[in-house]
Amino acid sequence: MPFDVYLNVAIGGVLTGLVYGLMALGLSVIFGVVRVVNFAHGEMMSIAMFATIVLCAALHLDPLILLVPIAAVLFVFGYGLQRGLINPFITRPEHTQFLLLVALAIIITNTLLIVFGPDARSVQTSYAYDSFQIGPIIIDAAKVYAGAAAIIFATALFAFFRFTLVGKAIRACADNHTGALVVGLDVKRLYALTFGLGAACVGAAGTMMVLLIDATPMLGPSYTLLAFVIVITGGLGSMPGALVGGVLIGTTEALAGLLFTPSIKSMFAFAILVLVLLFRPQGILGKRLA
Amino acid sequence: MIERIIARMIRGVSRRAAILLAVLLAVLLAAPWMVGDYLLTVLIIILYFAYTGQAWNIMMGFAGQLSFGHALYLGLGGYVAAMLFTQFGIAPWLGLLAAIPIAAACGAVIGFLAFRFRVAGVYFAILTIAFAEFARIGFDNWNYVNASSGLFLPVKQYAHNDAWRLRGDPAMFYYVILAATVAVFVLCHFLLRSRVGYFWLAVREDEQAARAAGIDTFRYKMIAVMVSAAVTSFAGVFYAFFYNNLFPEQIFSITRSIEIILGPIIGGIGTLFGPILGAFVLTGLAETLNSAMTALGVELPGARQVFYGICLLIVVVALPDGVWPPLARRLGVGKVDK
Numbered sequence: 001m002p003f004d005v006y007l008n009v010a011i012g013g014v015l016t017g018l019v020y021g022l023m024a025l026g027l028s029v030i031f032g033v034v035r036v037v038n039f040a041h042g043e044m045m046s047i048a049m050f051a052t053i054v055l056c057a058a059l060h061l062d063p064l065i066l067l068v069p070i071a072a073v074l075f076v077f078g079y080g081l082q083r084g085l086i087n088p089f090i091t092r093p094e095h096t097q098f099l100l101l102v103a104l105a106i107i108i109t110n111t112l113l114i115v116f117g118p119d120a121r122s123v124q125t126s127y128a129y130d131s132f133q134i135g136p137i138i139i140d141a142a143k144v145y146a147g148a149a150a151i152i153f154a155t156a157l158f159a160f161f162r163f164t165l166v167g168k169a170i171r172a173c174a175d176n177h178t179g180a181l182v183v184g185l186d187v188k189r190l191y192a193l194t195f196g197l198g199a200a201c202v203g204a205a206g207t208m209m210v211l212l213i214d215a216t217p218m219l220g221p222s223y224t225l226l227a228f229v230i231v232i233t234g235g236l237g238s239m240p241g242a243l244v245g246g247v248l249i250g251t252t253e254a255l256a257g258l259l260f261t262p263s264i265k266s267m268f269a270f271a272i273l274v275l276v277l278l279f280r281p282q283g284i285l286g287k288r289l290a
Numbered sequence: 291m292i293e294r295i296i297a298r299m300i301r302g303v304s305r306r307a308a309i310l311l312a313v314l315l316a317v318l319l320a321a322p323w324m325v326g327d328y329l330l331t332v333l334i335i336i337l338y339f340a341y342t343g344q345a346w347n348i349m350m351g352f353a354g355q356l357s358f359g360h361a362l363y364l365g366l367g368g369y370v371a372a373m374l375f376t377q378f379g380i381a382p383w384l385g386l387l388a389a390i391p392i393a394a395a396c397g398a399v400i401g402f403l404a405f406r407f408r409v410a411g412v413y414f415a416i417l418t419i420a421f422a423e424f425a426r427i428g429f430d431n432w433n434y435v436n437a438s439s440g441l442f443l444p445v446k447q448y449a450h451n452d453a454w455r456l457r458g459d460p461a462m463f464y465y466v467i468l469a470a471t472v473a474v475f476v477l478c479h480f481l482l483r484s485r486v487g488y489f490w491l492a493v494r495e496d497e498q499a500a501r502a503a504g505i506d507t508f509r510y511k512m513i514a515v516m517v518s519a520a521v522t523s524f525a526g527v528f529y530a531f532f533y534n535n536l537f538p539e540q541i542f543s544i545t546r547s548i549e550i551i552l553g554p555i556i557g558g559i560g561t562l563f564g565p566i567l568g569a570f571v572l573t574g575l576a577e578t579l580n581s582a583m584t585a586l587g588v589e590l591p592g593a594r595q596v597f598y599g600i601c602l603l604i605v606v607v608a609l610p611d612g613v614w615p616p617l618a619r620r621l622g623v624g625k626v627d628k
Binding site: 031037085088092094095096098099100102103104105106107109110111112113114117118217221225228229232261263264266267270271273274277278279281 | 356403407408409411412413416417419420421423424427428430431438544545548552556559590591592593595596599600602606607610
């Protein structure tokens with residue numbers, strides 16, 4: 001196979017990986033601050049995907065325009081979820097949190113199944129078959145838009161955490177829960193806000209994901225797992241790490257699909273996870289574990 | 291000799307608890323004469339979950355190591371025994387002699403890698419999922435075991451039950467899994483009161499303190515993983531021979547792992563009776579919803595699972611320690627070994 005085929009596939013993988021990274025960023029933000037592992041993460045992405053598909057069909061809007069409204073809806077969903085259901089669980093053992101979120105995941109998946117049926121659905125966009133050509137490299141336009149949107153969204157989130165007071169307050173909660181309480185931060189509200197932001201990330205990622213894959217109600221668990229793999233590979237608690245991990249996993253999967261069979265591609269993602277856990281358990285960009 | 295074993299077995303068990311257990315066992319032993327084929331199959335599934343839940347509980351409930359990848363041991367057990375049976379005609383009980391060391395060795399590899407490199411808590415749980423998924427995709431592409439088209443065990447009409455080859459009617463499978471469940475219950479009972487068991491509890495409660503007290507925590511965590519994996523592998527053998535087919539997509543799937551975990555968490559983690567109660571509650575719930583949906587004429591795929599999810603949610607919100615600890619207090623069956 002000529003070299004430019006690899007390059008094409010690798011670039012496609014990087015762009016897909018950016019969307020993966022944005023999804024994983026949501027998980028990372030939630031775990032980093034609230035210390036709850038969101039086992040319904042992939043399911044929340046499915047909600048965003050189906051919302052996008054329905055609104056695209058009903059309003060003839062482009063997924064790229066729907067990105068912000070759907071992220072906002074998911075934000076409200078996540079905020080309410082943390083406030084109403086998850087908050088009492090943050091001090092309980094991990095397996096109890098796990099059970100709560102698995103129950104939630106089961107409910108989401110099957111509600112989607114009842115409403116939309118088991119068939120795969122996708123959106124029709126005007127640029128579905130467009131591509132950009134730079135020399136020998138040909139890239140799908142949809143992937144470029146999705147990757148660019150993911151970068152913009154992630155940058156906005158970085159800026160929020162870095163420069164706004166609320167963002168700093170959330171980081172303070174993550175660094176020292178008791179300290180945050182002592183200086184009078186409303187930790188409960190900040191946790192809900194964080195969960196909302198994590199949900200918004202996965203919502204935005206889901207909106208972009210419809211450009212890349214078909215939506216089915218059963219997607220949830222494998223994407224939850226993918227988000228875990230990415231977050232741990234990149235480094236839990238490191239926001240750039242989630243994007244780096246996403247790009248690494250996305251590229252690896254794309255190349256593995258080309259070199260071997262597509263069905264074997266996630267094996268490589270898991271192999272990377274195992275290697276990272278063994279040789280750099282804090283992740284590629286994570287801080288050294290205490 | 292036997293008297294001494296029985297004496298040890300009931301030591302520390304309140305009279306009330308012993309009577310309740312004896313009644314339960316008697317009911318379960320008589321069940322095949324009292325219920326129809328459908329209910330018997332439900333009971334088999336309940337006992338299967340009680341067994342696997344108990345096996346998982348050894349690792350999480352006793353030693354505090356959260357595993358989300360028990361489907362790995364299930365699948366390995368099933369595949370080893372089924373391959374030996376279909377290829378070489380080796381009976382499953384002999385196949386088990388191969389399946390147990392293989393599953394335990396896999397558990398040892400995961401445990402060794404994780405505990406040596408200080409991978410703990412949620413990270414450890416994700417690592418166990420990763421290995422199970424790795425195996426799922428690997429088996430899905432491995433032609434020697436028929437890859438994704440799956441393994442099928444020969445189904446013939448057997449004139450009589452052949453317990454040695456695990457070929458027979460549901461009643462035979464029922465007694466096999468009942469015996470296994472009782473055996474693992476007794477094993478866990480002994481383990482909890484053994485030196486290893488006390489070390490496990492110490493590791494679970496506070497690993498640093500356990501190490502400070504001179505416990506080789508690495509060693510005891512390894513023992514927990516290996517025992518749990520070995521015990522789980524039999525459930526895989528049973529699964530393969532009961533359903534007569536094996537698909538990597540099913541046996542190694544994360545859904546299998548989650549099913550195993552739900553029972554003991556709902557029942558009460560770290561308790562001996564929690565996994566059994568959890569299996570009854572969850573399978574009972576699922577089957578009741580099934581019948582209710584059929585009776586109401588609701589043919590909505592997914593509706594049953596939505597209710598199931600809501601019930602799980604209610605239980606976990608209302609009873610964070612599981613169903614058994616509060617129930618045990620109410621029944622007055624003494625100390626709950628949590």
